[in-house]
Amino acid sequence: MPSELFTPSVQHALEVAGIFVFAISGALLAVRKNFDVFGMAVLAEVTALGGGVFRDLVIGAVPPIAFTDLGYFLTPLVATAIVFFLHPEVERITASVGVFDAAGLGLFCVEGTMKAHDYGLGLTSSVTLGMATAVGGGVLRDLLAHEVPSLLRWDRDLYAVPAIVGSSIVALLLHFDALTAATSALAAAVAFAVRLAAMRFGWRAPRAWNRRSTATEET
Template identity: 60%
Template sequence: MRELGVQTLLDLLGIFVFALSGALAAVRQRLDVVGMVVLAEITALGGGIVRDLVIGAVPPAAFTSLGYVLTPLAATVLVFHWHPQVARLMPAVMFFDAAGLGLFCATGTTKALEHGLSPLHAVLLGVITAIGGGVLRDMLSGQIPSVLYDRQLYALPALVGAAAVAAGWAADLHGSAVTAAAAALAFALRALAMRYGWRTPRPRGVTDRP
């Protein structure tokens, strides 16, 4: 029961930080409060809904837990009233995105493994959990999804974090500590990539986007 509580807390934390990034993206696109709520909810819950549908955990957790719906609303209220302060406290949207990415790839992989998926398929689903909401956010706000060109590493940190969870599972290391460590690993890789401009390679002769 205690493990379940910690897992839920980590999930809600990931939902909150992804919702912040969605709400901030809406502010940057000059959307109204309805647009903020939509982007916050989609960013926070989109990847998890896809995950739950794939593993057969229906109805998805987003539709059975009041906290999953109210947490993005709380993030929206925070950004609605104090978005200049929120944006100044952290490196804007990308910091929140990195935190959510790490948390979601770890919790998504863990849930997939608990539902009997193989380590490889659990890793793939963990990555989808992490990037799904961000892809939907970018599409709805009129941007090319970052994952399509992995700007400053996006999918790769999620893959590393998900693989760390699967490796721990294979070594019979389960629990919230493993999940949190994998999330921190993915977050650190993403943060370092943003700090130092690391990028995945492009085909030979293809230059950066203007």
């Protein structure tokens, strides 16, 4: 079983690491939006825990682990404190948000897919929930920050696709009984790399074929 790949302490450490990097991205966006410290904490918590809470509710893992493990709740607050005192210069915040977000995307899509499969979902459903785990918190973060979620914007680099790639790799590994600690880490690294490459080279999903509208997306 995927849950047996790691010892409980290692599994917990990986999940906390994913929570931390997502929380960093949420807190950094709050700084860019000129939110106060409470707003920073809210965005950090929502970004870090939103996708996982959604996944747990869908698969019936209730109450969600975010509400039963104090470390899950406190980690975003630690990230908020770090960003509050040590946030990068304003001109570097956008790039920093993207890098931390990509790291969380890779970690969470793999962890979400594995947990969904552990709860008896098929491979396709597990991939879907793996993606939702990875992008759900970011969607909530953007909505609270009064931005159109990156997931939905045609003028933004690929966001959901890297998560789908990572989750799909996990599903294939499960299908061929080849999922190990090393291969699951590789799947997370691939998702992270695809997201960074999309940011670096401006990869975007195509819009409607023969689209005639001249409407543009607000930035």
